[in-house]
Amino acid sequence: MATVGSLEQPVDPLGDLPEAVTAGDGPWRVAGRKLLRNRTAMAAGALFVAIVLLSFSAPLYADHIAHTDPFQSSLTATTVINGKKVDVLQQGGGALKLGETPIGPTWQRNYFLGADSQGRDVAARVLYGGRTSLAIGIGSAVICSLIAVVFGMVAGFYGGFTDGFISRMMDVIWAFPVYLLAISIATVLLTQGITVGPVAISASSLWLPTLIIAVIYIPYVARPVRGAVLSVREKEFVEAAIAQGASNRRLIFQEILPNVISVVIVLLPLMIATTILTESALSYLSIGVQPPAASWGTIIDDGQQLLYTRPWVAIAPGIMIVLTVLSLNVLGDGIRDALDPRSKVRVKD
Amino acid sequence: MLAFVIRRMLATVVVLFAITVLVFVIFFHTPGVDPARKLAGRNPSPETIAAIKHQYGLDRPLPVQYVILMRKMFISRDLTSYSNQGQKVMPEILAATPVTLSLVFGAAVIWVAMALLMGVAAALLRGSVFDPILMVLALIGISMPVFWLGEMANLVTQSRYHDSFLFSWVPPLGYTPLTSDPAMWFKHLLIPWLVLSVGYIGLYARVLRADLLEVGSEDYIRTARAKGLTERRVLIRHSLRTSMITFISLFGLDFGVLVGGGALLVEVVFGLPGVGLLTYQSLTSLDLPVIMATVIYGAFFVVVANALVDITYAWLDPRVRTA
Numbered sequence: 001m002a003t004v005g006s007l008e009q010p011v012d013p014l015g016d017l018p019e020a021v022t023a024g025d026g027p028w029r030v031a032g033r034k035l036l037r038n039r040t041a042m043a044a045g046a047l048f049v050a051i052v053l054l055s056f057s058a059p060l061y062a063d064h065i066a067h068t069d070p071f072q073s074s075l076t077a078t079t080v081i082n083g084k085k086v087d088v089l090q091q092g093g094g095a096l097k098l099g100e101t102p103i104g105p106t107w108q109r110n111y112f113l114g115a116d117s118q119g120r121d122v123a124a125r126v127l128y129g130g131r132t133s134l135a136i137g138i139g140s141a142v143i144c145s146l147i148a149v150v151f152g153m154v155a156g157f158y159g160g161f162t163d164g165f166i167s168r169m170m171d172v173i174w175a176f177p178v179y180l181l182a183i184s185i186a187t188v189l190l191t192q193g194i195t196v197g198p199v200a201i202s203a204s205s206l207w208l209p210t211l212i213i214a215v216i217y218i219p220y221v222a223r224p225v226r227g228a229v230l231s232v233r234e235k236e237f238v239e240a241a242i243a244q245g246a247s248n249r250r251l252i253f254q255e256i257l258p259n260v261i262s263v264v265i266v267l268l269p270l271m272i273a274t275t276i277l278t279e280s281a282l283s284y285l286s287i288g289v290q291p292p293a294a295s296w297g298t299i300i301d302d303g304q305q306l307l308y309t310r311p312w313v314a315i316a317p318g319i320m321i322v323l324t325v326l327s328l329n330v331l332g333d334g335i336r337d338a339l340d341p342r343s344k345v346r347v348k349d
Numbered sequence: 350m351l352a353f354v355i356r357r358m359l360a361t362v363v364v365l366f367a368i369t370v371l372v373f374v375i376f377f378h379t380p381g382v383d384p385a386r387k388l389a390g391r392n393p394s395p396e397t398i399a400a401i402k403h404q405y406g407l408d409r410p411l412p413v414q415y416v417i418l419m420r421k422m423f424i425s426r427d428l429t430s431y432s433n434q435g436q437k438v439m440p441e442i443l444a445a446t447p448v449t450l451s452l453v454f455g456a457a458v459i460w461v462a463m464a465l466l467m468g469v470a471a472a473l474l475r476g477s478v479f480d481p482i483l484m485v486l487a488l489i490g491i492s493m494p495v496f497w498l499g500e501m502a503n504l505v506t507q508s509r510y511h512d513s514f515l516f517s518w519v520p521p522l523g524y525t526p527l528t529s530d531p532a533m534w535f536k537h538l539l540i541p542w543l544v545l546s547v548g549y550i551g552l553y554a555r556v557l558r559a560d561l562l563e564v565g566s567e568d569y570i571r572t573a574r575a576k577g578l579t580e581r582r583v584l585i586r587h588s589l590r591t592s593m594i595t596f597i598s599l600f601g602l603d604f605g606v607l608v609g610g611g612a613l614l615v616e617v618v619f620g621l622p623g624v625g626l627l628t629y630q631s632l633t634s635l636d637l638p639v640i641m642a643t644v645i646y647g648a649f650f651v652v653v654a655n656a657l658v659d660i661t662y663a664w665l666d667p668r669v670r671t672a
Binding site: 168171175176179183184189273284286297303304307308315318321325329 | 498
């Protein structure tokens, strides 16, 4: 679903500024102040930061609170509940009194959310999974944006054949349903990874899903960047710079880039939200993060077999995804409102 | 208009060609990947690999390989699956298509109706508490992974509350064709329809609301108000009509993407044997010919849907034709 696509309204960083501007304040400072005043957006930002901090403290939780290794299957482990010793994998606990059922949520230090089918602590895995999901989500969004800025700038600045070529290439990637494109690339690379020149990425490396996701979303960022470059190019200050004999490099880096970067800043939180959702979907289809590594998507996948007996295995990572993506979407809206002068109209009437 | 249609069609053909080339490159020429081995599925025998090499002309020049693949895909349509004992791929895809269409079509009806309702309601109730509440709901809908929502729906309707009067009608996961039992078809699909539509309802309601408010500051709206029309009439007869242009073009694209393979996750969660589930099963068995075919057919569908949307758009809004 084109979560990002629908929000890619062009941002005109040189448009009218809100009336409450003191003379001498740059547009960035104005936007920053506007964002700080937006309580909803700040709360969302705080929630996102909290989730990131929580996830990256996963090893602390596993070592010092739950005392467990969430990547080691422990089929014979026991834990203590209300002073009684209990098996983590209980025999015949299911509806048919057959097979093994992992322990449910204990709501205490270890096995807080219960165990998965291999006796691993779900709460600790959700935190570790968050680390992976966030790293891939943020990493791929940033890589994607960097590549997209280069493509978008080159296409918009040089125009002509270069623009035609890059834009058509973007059209082709754009034409693919994102999951199909990701599936195609992932199936080919999944069993043996990829080696290009000196760079070798193994099939189980987290770089693989990161790069796949980064590639498939390039057009979503490159298009608005190109659009912004096209409009900035026509401005008088660029003409003035050309008249002063500025080199292309100077034009690109000093005149145009600072004026189109706001497009990327507006898109970035929404991109991260989208890439996190994509990562979870690919991992759920088992073509994203590969075991033993865990991500929110793989944990939901693990939880599918236990859905009716131990639903928390699937519920918990899903809630984390919803909270993360929601906070990023709200934050993204706030940043857009702060940087996009047209939002003035929207807030006032 | 005719000139626009012709230009758009030519562009479509170019994109379709580029897509086949891209798929060809991904599957046959990713560095360090042997396509014959990949096509042969898991643990192939050396004979199979040799046969595939010959069949796909992998020892011949690139353009020849490309032509052979395209011939297999579109002309002789005899792409066969190796993991699945020589099962022909095309009939499999054709058999799965009605399921995907049923799923996407029903969900589309729900999401368009609900999004119109929510978007218009939010715009009408601007300034009251309902507008932000509706928009937060929309945002939550957008932020939920659809496969997780599907699992939660299964948890509630298949297990936890299945015995309550609310969900006792829900049949076990699966699919019944419309032609054999319409009532059962409906029962099987209702929950998947709702789950698939949630994200789109949120997205479309937000887009529609923003659009309605933006259109609201146009001159002709002021004129309509000045004529003394009621707010409601201005909104529905004047604003909504203009906003529908964005809405419809967005709809065409998303519908195309969903039929083209985007409904995959929902099909997997609910065990609906559509094209998406077929792709997923081929993924688990690494059945490359099937994946290749579903990807190309999916992408084709999306590109053609895009072209149709553009042409409709140009028909609705003459300004686009010259662009």
